[in-house]
Amino acid sequence: MESALRNEWYCVPWKVLLLNIVEKIFQDHSENPVQRVEPGDIVNVKVDKVIMLDIAGLHPELLNNPPKKPFDRDKIAMIFDHFVPAPNVEVASGVSKLRKLAKRWDIGNFFDYGRGGISHTFAAERGWFLPGRIVANTDSHSIAAGAYNMLSRGLGTPELMQVICTGKTWYIVGETIKVNLTGKLTGAAEAKDIFLRMAGDMGDIPNTNIEFGGTGIASLSVDQRAVITTMCAELSADFAVFPHDSVLESYLDGRAEAPYRPVTADKDETYTLTSEFDMSEIRPMVAMPDHVAGNTRPAADIHGSRIDQATIGSCANGRLDDLASAARILKGRKVAKDVRLIVTPATQSIYLKADELGYLRIIAEAGGVVTNPTCGACMGGHMGLLGEGDVAITSTTRNFKGRMGSRDARIYMASSATVAASAVNGYITDPGDILGVNSGE
Amino acid sequence: MNKVLQGKAWTFGDNINTDLMYPHACYTLPEEERPRHTMWANRPGWAGQVNSGDILVAGKNFGVGSSRPAASNLKGLGISVVVAESVNGLFLRNSVNVGLPVVSCPGVSGIVREGDTVTVSMDTGKLVNETSGKATEFKPLPGFLMDIIEAGGIIEVLRKNGQIDSNPL
Numbered sequence: 173m174e175s176a177l178r179n180e181w182y183c184v185p186w187k188v189l190l191l192n193i194v195e196k197i198f199q200d201h202s203e204n205p206v207q208r209v210e211p212g213d214i215v216n217v218k219v220d221k222v223i224m225l226d227i228a229g230l231h232p233e234l235l236n237n238p239p240k241k242p243f244d245r246d247k248i249a250m251i252f253d254h255f256v257p258a259p260n261v262e263v264a265s266g267v268s269k270l271r272k273l274a275k276r277w278d279i280g281n282f283f284d285y286g287r288g289g290i291s292h293t294f295a296a297e298r299g300w301f302l303p304g305r306i307v308a309n310t311d312s313h314s315i316a317a318g319a320y321n322m323l324s325r326g327l328g329t330p331e332l333m334q335v336i337c338t339g340k341t342w343y344i345v346g347e348t349i350k351v352n353l354t355g356k357l358t359g360a361a362e363a364k365d366i367f368l369r370m371a372g373d374m375g376d377i378p379n380t381n382i383e384f385g386g387t388g389i390a391s392l393s394v395d396q397r398a399v400i401t402t403m404c405a406e407l408s409a410d411f412a413v414f415p416h417d418s419v420l421e422s423y424l425d426g427r428a429e430a431p432y433r434p435v436t437a438d439k440d441e442t443y444t445l446t447s448e449f450d451m452s453e454i455r456p457m458v459a460m461p462d463h464v465a466g467n468t469r470p471a472a473d474i475h476g477s478r479i480d481q482a483t484i485g486s487c488a489n490g491r492l493d494d495l496a497s498a499a500r501i502l503k504g505r506k507v508a509k510d511v512r513l514i515v516t517p518a519t520q521s522i523y524l525k526a527d528e529l530g531y532l533r534i535i536a537e538a539g540g541v542v543t544n545p546t547c548g549a550c551m552g553g554h555m556g557l558l559g560e561g562d563v564a565i566t567s568t569t570r571n572f573k574g575r576m577g578s579r580d581a582r583i584y585m586a587s588s589a590t591v592a593a594s595a596v597n598g599y600i601t602d603p604g605d606i607l608g609v610n611s612g613e
Numbered sequence: 614m615n616k617v618l619q620g621k622a623w624t625f626g627d628n629i630n631t632d633l634m635y636p637h638a639c640y641t642l643p644e645e646e647r648p649r650h651t652m653w654a655n656r657p658g659w660a661g662q663v664n665s666g667d668i669l670v671a672g673k674n675f676g677v678g679s680s681r682p683a684a685s686n687l688k689g690l691g692i693s694v695v696v697a698e699s700v701n702g703l704f705l706r707n708s709v710n711v712g713l714p715v716v717s718c719p720g721v722s723g724i725v726r727e728g729d730t731v732t733v734s735m736d737t738g739k740l741v742n743e744t745s746g747k748a749t750e751f752k753p754l755p756g757f758l759m760d761i762i763e764a765g766g767i768i769e770v771l772r773k774n775g776q777i778d779s780n781p782l
Contacts, residue, residue: 552637574654
């Protein structure tokens with residue numbers, strides 16, 4: 173492992189090195205001091221925190237060979253989120269073993285059913301996601317953490333075991349693309365639609381990072397940014413980061429668990445490619461079934477496609493904004509007779525806040541099912557799987573064939589507003605039609 | 614591990630995701646039964662036809678998706694190496710960490726047809742289609758990653774370092 177650092181710089185005398193945000197965080201966490209971090213390098217880095225999930229309880233390689241001793245018990249958190257509460261005996265037995273492990277390691281940050289939520293959405297709420305940090309987590313949507321000017325990405329469970337033992341991991345440094353967002357969202361368009369538009373235009377970008385910027389980002393809340401960064405996993409991006417600004421500063425004010433140092437890109441930093449999206453031109457979008465990158469269309473183009481189920485939730489779109497958006501559309505309306513609406517908040521605190529604001533009641537009165545916080549149906553675990561021939565529209569993270577249940581089901585993916593509007597009409601609907609903001613177009 | 618891998622090619626298109634390789638049902642099945650469900654949604658019956666040493670050739674964005682142990686299913690079926698137009702970074706990590714070599718080889722899908730015999734040289738980065746005689750090159754995996762693959766995956770590395778407990782939970 174020690175040989176991993178392949179920064180083959182020799183005598184670079186005081187050269188001015190320009191780094192972007194991702195590279196700076198790598199440099200700052202490098203196990204050995206490095207002057208340069210360049211695409212293609214492998215860097216060994218120290219991590220600031222490790223998050224372990226209930227899903228580890230379904231990994232025999234962990235249950236049979238648990239790490240002897242965590243590198244630092246205070247830096248390890250265990251959060252149960254994927255199968256909450258346990259839908260079957262296999263899961264129940266697996267997570268019981270993890271509870272034993274939490275005791276053995278004396279893990280203070282252990283969040284069992286009803287105490288947490290989807291790991292990285294919850295970690296952000298707790299103030300664990302701070303500028304400049306690196307957090308190791310097995311969830312593939314951990315890339316979400318880039319919204320907080322830091323780095324995290326999905327890792328497999330065997331690799332998480334290694335991080336727990338050593339406190340270290342490695343990254344291959346990728347090229348970085350700059351995505352400038354200008355203007356601001358209008359009408360019924362939501363943060364998910366910005367991503368879906370990007371996904372349609374950019375396609376897949378394996379082994380590449382995205383750095384967001386542009387004059388429009390100040391109009392996006394931290395939650396909206398996290399919707400976008402979460403979804404960048406679907407482009408196969410390694411990391412997707414936002415800069416630190418006053419919006420993030422106010423979000424972290426009173427929440428940050430420790431002092432932090434914002435990370436800014438060097439002004440002259442050049443990126444492999446720069447793209448620009450004018451958010452004021454973005455309309456509600458839908459990802460067509462089976463894959464996301466290069467497979468999205470305006471909702472209006474497929475208006476009228478019949479649906480059987482509508483799902484709102486996940487780490488990306490089980491946020492308070494999503495429940496508010498659903499409630500705004502469902503208030504005084506009913507879910508169409510032949511449609512099932514399932515709403516899954518991302519965390520316990522979002523659930524409680526949505527209850528306090530009356531959103532959960534509005535959804536239930538409209539004929540929707542509100543579940544407890546969990547990843548649930550998004551990853552095909554439980555809480556509303558799809559049967560043969562079902563057509564679904566979901567605001568969760570993936571539309572892969574067979575992901576949410578039957579391989580014969582078709583999954584469209586959209587914003588929570590588009591899902592709620594479609595649930596009311598019984599067919600795919602641009603939410604602007606229901607909200608009356610599309611007139612005059 | 615043999616660094617020159619030769620086998621019969623199975624071909625797949627673009628965007629083959631982790632959920633196709635490791636369907637949800639695998640999570641709760643006994644470990645040895647999981648691989649037979651590989652590609653259940655997109656190519657039912659395929660898993661039963663794979664022989665040990667076969668090579669998987671795919672299009673772009675191979676392995677997009679979750680951190681689930683998709684590579685373990687391919688390895689469990691006996692696939693010796695995955696060669697794709699481009700590979701998702703999380704899939705690459707998971708593959709390396711269970712000891713399955715995977716390489717990005719732009720252009721590969723144009724020169725390999727299903728059933729062709731293919732030779733992949735991990736050290737030199739050469740891919741030869743023995744059936745058609747066509748050949749191409751790819752960037753070999755960095756030594757750091759090959760070391761993990763050759764050790765048999767990251768858990769074997771941890772075991773060697775005395776970092777894991779042999780008492781099951």
